[in-house]
Amino acid sequence: MSITYLEAIREAQAKALADDPRVFIYGQDVGAFGGAFKATKNLAKEFPGRVLDAPISEDAMVGAAVGAAIEGMRPIIEMQFADFSTPGLNQIINQAASLFWRTQVPCPITIRLPSGGTSGGGPFHSQSMEAIYAHYPGLIVMTPATAEDAYSMLLEAVAIDDPVIFCEHKLLYYHCKAERLPTEAMPVGKARIARAGRDLTIVAYSAMVQDSLAAAEELAGEGSEIEVVDLRSIKPLDTDTVVASVARTGRLLCVGEAWPWGGVTAEVIARVATEGFGLLDAPPQRLNSKDTPIPYHPNLWTVHRPTVRSIGAAARNLLRM
């Protein structure tokens, strides 16, 4: 019996609610309806009074979560789409992220962002917002790429005493599966070698890990051994594992679904350039989506973001440098 990435998120929330009376879930349509993606299916029934529908007020949702956290609760906020976290941005970056630094009172809230593109999602239901949140001090940003990580990292997010932005990828919801729920996990802040190789390192996170693994499989048929590093969390970012991988391969390709300006791929390359410049046999490369809003039509969308094909092409190019 297998379990999907989406079911893993649902199960993690059920376990958090069952294990800890301080946990509650607050978000639009999360109650009896079970959430826009059914990530809270039946939870309102199983945990009466602890899974609450919110008005369409992202600012007030996050503000209330901060207040509840001050009182010792551990709220989970579901944004219906990552894109809709922008009306709550102020409360996230100014209220939640600054609280501990200013007052020494921890702010243990988890904000779930259904992230990334799906075909037909268009400009306002497809965004990847991790870089914006990672920019602000006081936040932890998780980007699980597997159903196992979705489960264990969400549980860890609830347990952490700081605000956690939990970027769950919508493309992985149904297609990404695990054999069973994990009973143990790597600690947050540790990257994972998703595939070992000696010729080139691809650093990726979230859904791009899966596409990078598929590209690596293709390149294996051409005789190239690609190492794929899954960052798991982008803040904290496990520079040590990335640099150690580059030390083995000498070549770095960093892949992210978000826009190119600044962001995670730029951060990874900056760190490798400052801490491991001498390890590089070729200029580090990065692959992101195009620098436009995310298009609606599948013909445009599949070209807008990195794909198995474009990752493979970028890797071949880098191998020839």
Add this chain to the structure above:
Amino acid sequence: MNWPRRREWPKDERRLRRRPIPATMRSMLQTLESQDALQAALSFRERFVQGFRFMVLARLLDDKMASLYRGGKIHGGVFLGRGQEALSVALGLSLKPGDIFAPLIRDGAGRLAFGEPVLDAVRTYLGSVLGPMRGRDGNVHRGYPRRGLLPMISHLGAMISVVNGMLMARRFKKISGDVGAVSIGDGGTSTGAFHEALNQAAVEKLPLVLVVANNQFAYSTPNARQFACQSLVDKAVGYGVTGREVDGTNLEACLITLGQAVADARQGGGPQLVVAELLRLCGHGEHDDAHYIAASLKASPAGRDCLQVAEEFLWRKAWADEEATKHFRQEAAQLVEEAVAKVQREPAPNPYRQNWCALASRHLSERFESCPPVQPL
């Protein structure tokens, strides 16, 4: 699970909060159990006198901060509550231990009445490392979230939903009877955060008291460029909450109206919106000479100085004579001078001993400095 129930102030900080109980009432009070009843038993006269004394203290503290600012002793801005003391103190006095208070920038009097020590204001303005914000945040951004006194962020309206969340948490914990009070100004009512949070409180039927000090200007922007409704209290009906209006220059009216609003919220009446008309008797901050406030407005009823109005009321009612109010001033001035003298000898934060980590989970913080630390000057 061990939930923190009541705000606990250190002993010396509790002093200002203690309310005098007249000897004649002592025997009666022993038969009353609840704090509410105790408050009701305090005569209106005593509450008024107490409110006036906090107003005097807040005014003199403000004057001192303004003078330190002009003397170059304060980094950043200084924001006074001049003209808003009656409204603010009435709110502070209406709350009881265990309640939540999210003051705004002109709530010095309400803070004192709620129990904030004079030292906190002085320490935060002067950047003492012993203050509640330890130099990490300044001036009016101060408080103790776990004790129900919230340190505001600068984004207006943002504290309302935080108080909502605290009240929701208490409902989860089956704690009832506590009230959350938030101060805001006329400008703050235009924000999305105000709208979202007041609607949220109404949907959740929370014991929230939202007090709008309509001081006629948001920085320099007059009411006419801020909102188009007849009165801000008209908003109450749209949100499905109780609305009240009060003359913010009149301590008597403020004590009655705020007292009712807080009592109604406490008894399950849902959110209460109170709109007070008054005039800011200073600039937005001490850097602002407020030249844009018309003389006719200053001469209008809203432009009365609430402290003077309250003092004249005391004399007229013979609740205190001139000698007594003079004594209140001397007493307050001494408290302020003592606090400033103490804080000026206290250490400033040391950047080289600072824990530069924004996370409570220290093991998850990253180090970005690759250079060796710069030597202290």
